[in-house]
Amino acid sequence: MSTGFAAVPSAPSFRLTQARVPLCLVAAGGLAADRDGLALVDLSVEVGLLASILPAGTERLQDGPVLDLDGGIVLPRLVDCHVHLDKGHIWPRRRNPDGSFMGALNSVMADREANWSATDVRARMAFGLRCALAHGTAAVRTHIDSLGKQIGLSWPVLAELRAEWAGRIAIQGSPLFGIQFALDAAHVRDVVAAVKTHGNRLFGCVSYMIPELDAALDVIFRTAIENGFDLDFHVDETNDPAARSLEHIADAAIRHRFTGKILAGHCCSLALQEPQAEARIIAKVREAGIAVVSLPMCNMYLQDRTPGRTPRWRGVTALHELKAAGVPVMIASDNTRDPFYAYGDLDLIEVLREGTRILQLDHAGTDWANAVARTPAAIMGLEGQGVLSPGGPADLILTRARDWTEFFARPQSDRTVLVAGRAIDTTLPDHRELDHLMGGRP
Ligand SMILES: [Zn+2]
Secondary structure: OOOOOOOOOOOEEEEEEEEEEHHHHHOOOOOOOOOEEEEEEEEEOOOOEEEEEEOOOOOOOOOOOOOEEOOOEEEEEEEEEEOOOOOOOOOOOOOOOOOOHHHHHHHHHHHHHHHHHHHHHHHHHHHHHHHHHOOOEEEEEEEEEOOHHHHHHHHHHHHHHHOOOOOOEEEEEEOOOOOOHHHHHHHHHHHHHHHHHHOOEEEEEEEOOOOHHHHHHHHHHHHHOOOOEEEEEEEEEOOOOOOOOOHEEEEEHHHHHOOOOOOEOOOOOHHHHHHHHHHHHHHHHHHOOOEEEEEEHHOOOOOOOOOOEEOOOOOOOOOOHHHHHOOEEEEEEEEOOOOOEOOOOHHHHHHHHHHHHOOOOOOOOOOOHHHHOOOHHHHHOOOOOHHHHHHOEEOOOOOOOOOHHHHHHHOOOOOEEEEEOEEEEOOOOOOHHHHHHOOOOO
16 A cells, blocks of 8 residues: 555645645636746645635645645646556556557557457446556547457446446547448447447547548548537547548538537648648647547557668647647557557556657646646546546545656656545556456466
């Protein structure tokens, strides 16, 4: 059992003084930020809720237990809007043979056919959730591979886990299948039934350039409108500039006058458009109300990989340009220890650290913490998550880092995580716990 560096009072009500909080993640006025966008505050916790957020030093005379954080950064628990719990941790039994996108696709397909029983999927998904909780994550949206027999196996597991984890991690599921399957009426019917029974009114697929793309997108949008679903797509995860399915999705959203939420993940090839085409597509994305999530660690792993050749680009979408145009932008974990990404642990502090380096989020404003907190909470419809607000939950991540250079220099492995005002065990589950599913490794 470990609860990190902080000796949090065990009383139901206490104060955390001298905390540094990103001003962009605080829903309270009267605070001034330093050059890092951080404000020095005193937080009071009352019976699981964050009662007040006041400038440091304004409540000195109040009685009760106090923990002085000595200027350490405090974040709300974070929100991971794009993960794959069902693929997680299969690496030991099914590696990516060459680190390529096709290698990942084919390896996962073979492993799914051979091994993805409800028991197997459940054990790996639960393992991922335990990692996420220990790292300080409050909510995840996981994609669920939804083809053939897997639909009936994975979706009931998702519903069971969502119920089991209520109060610790909010879980949403979004179906994942190639866009061409949208033209198979029986397939669409099966997925819609699974979403209605076990899902979160959330529908979507993987989009890429096929001749029938617009007709397939019409099916996706009509299905969403008929059923009141929001949409979530994997989009143009490729370095081929001819891949412009993002523009087709935006056109379809406008054509259908879609009023639900739309999240587009990856959009890698947008960064390889000529400037004029990029600007045109971004304007349509903005008009269509599409939000974009970049998956920087997975993109760095898969994109621009050629044997014997040093990669020349980072694989990430035009995130700064999208943000400047007013598109809600965010970053997320994506895959963990599977053929699409060999590493990862559902740690959003790692994602923010690596995202800052890969996407050069530093020197570009001080509100990028939104990308793993407030913005994904909004697209997921999670009121009060990913933000520090008086009257909201005392769901916090406490660190020793006093500014972003200290924060990003180290993995913050000694962080303390509070759920409803109580410090939780941040011990990570041992990978050995999954050995029995990995064919007797090592
Ligand atoms: Zn993904």
